[in-house]
Structures are given as structure tokens and as C-alpha cells.
Amino acid sequence: MDRTKRIAVVGGGISGVSILNRLVNHTPGRRYKIDIYDSRESMGHGQPFREDSEHLLINVPFDGMSLSDDDEDFKKWMTEKGCRPVQHPPRALFGEYVEDFLNDLLKHENVQPVYAYVTNVLIEKDGYLVQTETEERYYDAVFLAVGQMDYNDPYQLKGKKRYIHNPYPVNEKLHQLKGKIGIVGTGLTAIDCIRHLIHEEGASELYVFSRSGELPSVRGMECQIQLKYFTAENIKKExxxxxxxxxxxxxxxxxxxxxxxxxxxxxxxxxxxxHQDLSFDLEHADEVGKLQYLIIEANPVMTEGFHYLSRSDKKVFMEKYHPLIDENHSPMPDSSAEEIISWIEDGMLKMFNDMEDVDYDGGFTVSAGGQKVETDVLINATGPLWKVEEDDSPLLKNMLENYIVESADFGGIIVDQTRRVISPRYGTMNRFYALGALSVNVDYLSASVNILNDYSKMLVEDFYKREEGFDE
Incomplete structure (x- = not known):
């Protein structure tokens, strides 16, 4: 009789829960046991959807958020909980949904949570040793779903007093800040910080610094797009x-x-x-919306096409075209844009472009646009890293050190098109997969919940297809 096979899912956020769901529901057999690893704080929602300020909103309509094959699953859950389904609900609410979804999966007799961070994965015989700070366990298969990496530190300020390297959770990190407050960055993280500080902390003046001065675009009117030319079939004709x-x-x-x-x-x-850019998007919501929804529809095609580009073409694409796509891929809700415009007009938000450097001498002196602006507090809103060699987590550092994984040119680690890890020491490894932040080298713009859910299905189907012992 075959022994029970063991599977580890490393990461209990969106990717990890989605993979677990596919593993549990794919096979009717009971010849497997699955452990899912993460801290108690992050298990079931991951860092972006932890309990936090209600002013941190999901930037996509709720009907684009589901962990099941039913696109209305999150909407139904909100209704059952007595929540009115709004277009852009708080992120923490979605975190509650994911946690409930995971708790249902944990009722399966062969699934167990392990509340610990994984510090290393080693090759052992025909399987893998997954190590934490206190123990190690042997597995036949491992799925890496570690979520986003640490935050960028573009001005080497991490550890400085009154420098907030990672602003989440904002209701803890940004509570009762004193003095003149500066924010570095103008992406969605900056929008979160601005809205929380003004709504919850009563900030009356914020200084926002960036190199480009470009905020995320504003979500336009929803429209239905059917692709005619930009399809995977047409791309593969060449x-x-x-x-x-x-x-x-x-x-x-x-x-x-x-x-x-x-x-x-x-x-x-x-x-x-x-002010001008946000106003334009609000006034041209139909045109902007059409572009945004075309990009959403084209996202899976771009991902597949990205696989087939040469190294030099990928470099050109990321430098020249990705910024244009990215500006329109994750827009802010129109309500947030309207607030920001009013805060700029009222003098509550002071925006500085062409940021060059930051000097620290107990306070911060920011050089931007030919000016020097002093602040008492500086919040880093530049977003997470994409190069694994710059991340300080023990897991990534140890796997890189032991040649288990290798950094990819365009972010994450090297994986094949089925998301199997390609090790510089062991080659392409069966039963060892990566999804999410670690697979961005092949999964271009794959951070949305629905796309991660689709990829987890594909990944798990590939896993079972390759494993005789798991075939239906």
C-alpha cells in the first residue's frame, strides 16, 4: 500500500490559500497530508489584507475578487455577513473572507496549519526538508507562495529613528505621529498612507515626494472588451x-x-x-475606462506572450512599455481621486516632484525639484522589492546561498512555464513550485486575486498530472 504523501504550502496568503484549495479539491483520494505555513498574524489573508484601517480600500471592483470558481463568491460572503456590497470594500474585509475560506479548508482531516515562518528548504533524497526556527519536516512536494517581499529602501534609511520603512499596518505604524510628516512615493501605498493620516489621524499637512510626481490613474467607467487581434493564438503565429x-x-x-x-x-x-492628471481621468472616465478594461482583458495574453520574448526584448518591454501598462493596470477608486484633489486645493497635500536624495541628521532633509524640505517623520511608500537577492528574509537568503533557487532577471526566481523551480544546483525540480511574487519572471502582472486563482489551478493540475501517485 502506498504511504501517505506529504505536501507543504509555504505561505498562507492569497496564493497559498488558493493553492491549498486546489490541492484539497482536485483529488478524491486520502493518500496525502498538507501542511500550510505562516505566522498567526498573516495566516489566511497575508500582509495586504490584515486587519487595518477601514480607509484602505480594494482598488478593483469586488466582483474581481474570488477564491472559488464562482466569481460572486466574495459578494455572497459579504451578503451573508450583513455587509452591503460596495464597489471598493475595505481590504481588511476581504482578509476576513480569505480567513473564513481557509478555515473551511482546515476542516479537512488531512490539512494542518503550521504557525511558523519557514527559514529554509533543502533537498533531501527524493523530497524536501522544510525548516523553521524550531523544527524541520520532510515533504514529497513543496509549493512556495511567500507573498510580497520586503519594502524597497532607495535612500538607505532603514533603521533610522522616525523613518517608517514599512507603513503596514497603518493603524499601528502611523498612529500619533508628531511633527512634520513626509511620504516618499506616489503609488497605491502612498494613497493608503495619505487617506489614513487625514481621515484617522487628523493630519492637516502632508509632504509627498517622488521622482515622477505621477499618481496611479483613476478607475474609469466599466466596459466589456472582447479581444480580436491581441490573442495568444495570434501571438504564437510568429x-x-x-x-x-x-x-x-x-x-x-x-x-x-x-x-x-x-x-x-x-x-x-x-x-x-x-491635480491635473487626476482631474483629466475623472473628466474622461469613459475613454480611460475603455483603456483600463482592455488592459485587464489583455493581461493573461501579455503574461503568455512575455514567456516567448528573448532576454533583450524583455528588457526593452520592461523599460519602455511596462510603465505605460502599469499606470493603467491598478487604478485608484474615483472617490479617492476626488479626495486627493480637494486636499491639494486646500493645501493639505504638498506634492514635490524630481526627488533626488535624503539627508538624515536626526530629522530628514529631502532634496526635490530644486528645493530642500525638512520633515520630522518620513514614511516609505515606495513599495516592495522585486529582486530576491535584496530581500532580508531567512528563507530567500538561505535558498540563494545553497543554490536551491536563482534570482531571475525580471524579478522573483527562475521557474519554468509550469512554475517549477529551476535550481542552479539541481536543475528543474519536480514537485517544487512557486507562485506569486517569486514567479513574476514568467507571470507578468499576475498579482490580482482572480489571476492568481487561475494560475493556482493550472499549477496544481500540472502537479497532479506529473505524479502517478496523485492521478485520479
Missing amino acids: LHRGLVPLQHMIDLFKKELSEHQINTSLFDRQTGDA
Whole structure:
């Protein structure tokens, strides 16, 4: 009789819970045991969806958030909980949904939570040793779903007094700050900090610094887009020796824009003047929305096409085209944009572009736009790292040190198209997969819940297909 096989899921956030769901529901057999690893604080929701300020909103409509194959699962859960389904609910509410979803999976007799951070994964015989600070366990298969990495530290200020390296959870890290407050960055993290500080902490004046001055775009009107030219089938028509020319993808995308009468000048609409840019998006919600929803529809195609680009074409794409796509991929709710405009007009938000450097001498002197601005507190809102070699977590440092994983050119670690880890020491490893922040080298723009859910299904199906002992 076959022994019970053991599976480890490393990470209890969105990717980990989604993988666990697919593993549990894929096979009717009972010849496996699954452990899912994470801290008690993060298990079941991950860092982005932990309990926090109610002013931290999901930046996509709730119907794009589901961990099951039912697209309305989150909406139904909100209704059952007595919550009115609003277009952009608080992120912590979605975290409660994920935690409930996980708790249902933990009722399965072969699934156990392990409340600990994994510090290393080692190759052992035909399987893997998963180590924490206190123990190690042997597994036949491992799924890495560690979530986002540590935050960037572009000005080497980590550890300085009154420098807030990672602002989450904001209701703890940004509580009762004293003095003049500065924020570095203008992405969605900065929007979270601004809204919390003004709504919850009563801040009357904030200084926001960035290199470009470009805030995220504003979500436009929803529209239905059906792709005609920019499809995986059309992209692969130029597939030759495993590669597709970048120009072929660009030509198809431009034809798609033309088909839907979307002016390419929308990609150049950002001026660096936050008030002007947000106002434009609000006033042109129909045009902007059409572009945004086309990008959403094209996301899986871009991901697949990215697989087939050469190294030099990927570099060109990331430097020249990715910033244009990214500006329109994760827009803020229109209500947030309206608030920011009013705060700029009232003088509560002071925006500084062309940021160059920060001097620290007990306080912070920020050089931006030819000016020097002093602040007592500086909040880092530049977002997470994408290069694994810059992350300080024991797990990534140890796996890199032992040549279990290798850093990828465009973020995360090297994996194949089925998300199996490619080790510089052991080659492509069966029964060892990565998804989420570690697979961004092949999963271009894959951070949305629905896309991660789809990829977890594909990944688990590939795993079972390869394993005779798990076949139905």
C-alpha cells in the first residue's frame, strides 16, 4: 500500500490559500497530508489584507475578487455577513473572507496549519526538508507562495529613528505621529498612507515626494472588451524556435487599441501634476475606462506572450512599455481621486516632484525639484522589492546561498512555464513550485486575486498530472 504523501504550502496568503484549495479539491483520494505555513498574524489573508484601517480600500471592483470558481463568491460572503456590497470594500474585509475560506479548508482531516515562518528548504533524497526556527519536516512536494517581499529602501534609511520603512499596518505604524510628516512615493501605498493620516489621524499637512510626481490613474467607467487581434493564438503565429518578436506583440496590441477606438495618446496623458492628471481621468472616465478594461482583458495574453520574448526584448518591454501598462493596470477608486484633489486645493497635500536624495541628521532633509524640505517623520511608500537577492528574509537568503533557487532577471526566481523551480544546483525540480511574487519572471502582472486563482489551478493540475501517485 502506498504511504501517505506529504505536501507543504509555504505561505498562507492569497496564493497559498488558493493553492491549498486546489490541492484539497482536485483529488478524491486520502493518500496525502498538507501542511500550510505562516505566522498567526498573516495566516489566511497575508500582509495586504490584515486587519487595518477601514480607509484602505480594494482598488478593483469586488466582483474581481474570488477564491472559488464562482466569481460572486466574495459578494455572497459579504451578503451573508450583513455587509452591503460596495464597489471598493475595505481590504481588511476581504482578509476576513480569505480567513473564513481557509478555515473551511482546515476542516479537512488531512490539512494542518503550521504557525511558523519557514527559514529554509533543502533537498533531501527524493523530497524536501522544510525548516523553521524550531523544527524541520520532510515533504514529497513543496509549493512556495511567500507573498510580497520586503519594502524597497532607495535612500538607505532603514533603521533610522522616525523613518517608517514599512507603513503596514497603518493603524499601528502611523498612529500619533508628531511633527512634520513626509511620504516618499506616489503609488497605491502612498494613497493608503495619505487617506489614513487625514481621515484617522487628523493630519492637516502632508509632504509627498517622488521622482515622477505621477499618481496611479483613476478607475474609469466599466466596459466589456472582447479581444480580436491581441490573442495568444495570434501571438504564437510568429513563434519561431520558442521565441516571439516583441514588435509582433506591439503591432497586435496597437491593432486592438484601434479596433476599440482607443487613442494611444492616453498612454502619454500623465504630466506629473497630480491635480491635473487626476482631474483629466475623472473628466474622461469613459475613454480611460475603455483603456483600463482592455488592459485587464489583455493581461493573461501579455503574461503568455512575455514567456516567448528573448532576454533583450524583455528588457526593452520592461523599460519602455511596462510603465505605460502599469499606470493603467491598478487604478485608484474615483472617490479617492476626488479626495486627493480637494486636499491639494486646500493645501493639505504638498506634492514635490524630481526627488533626488535624503539627508538624515536626526530629522530628514529631502532634496526635490530644486528645493530642500525638512520633515520630522518620513514614511516609505515606495513599495516592495522585486529582486530576491535584496530581500532580508531567512528563507530567500538561505535558498540563494545553497543554490536551491536563482534570482531571475525580471524579478522573483527562475521557474519554468509550469512554475517549477529551476535550481542552479539541481536543475528543474519536480514537485517544487512557486507562485506569486517569486514567479513574476514568467507571470507578468499576475498579482490580482482572480489571476492568481487561475494560475493556482493550472499549477496544481500540472502537479497532479506529473505524479502517478496523485492521478485520479
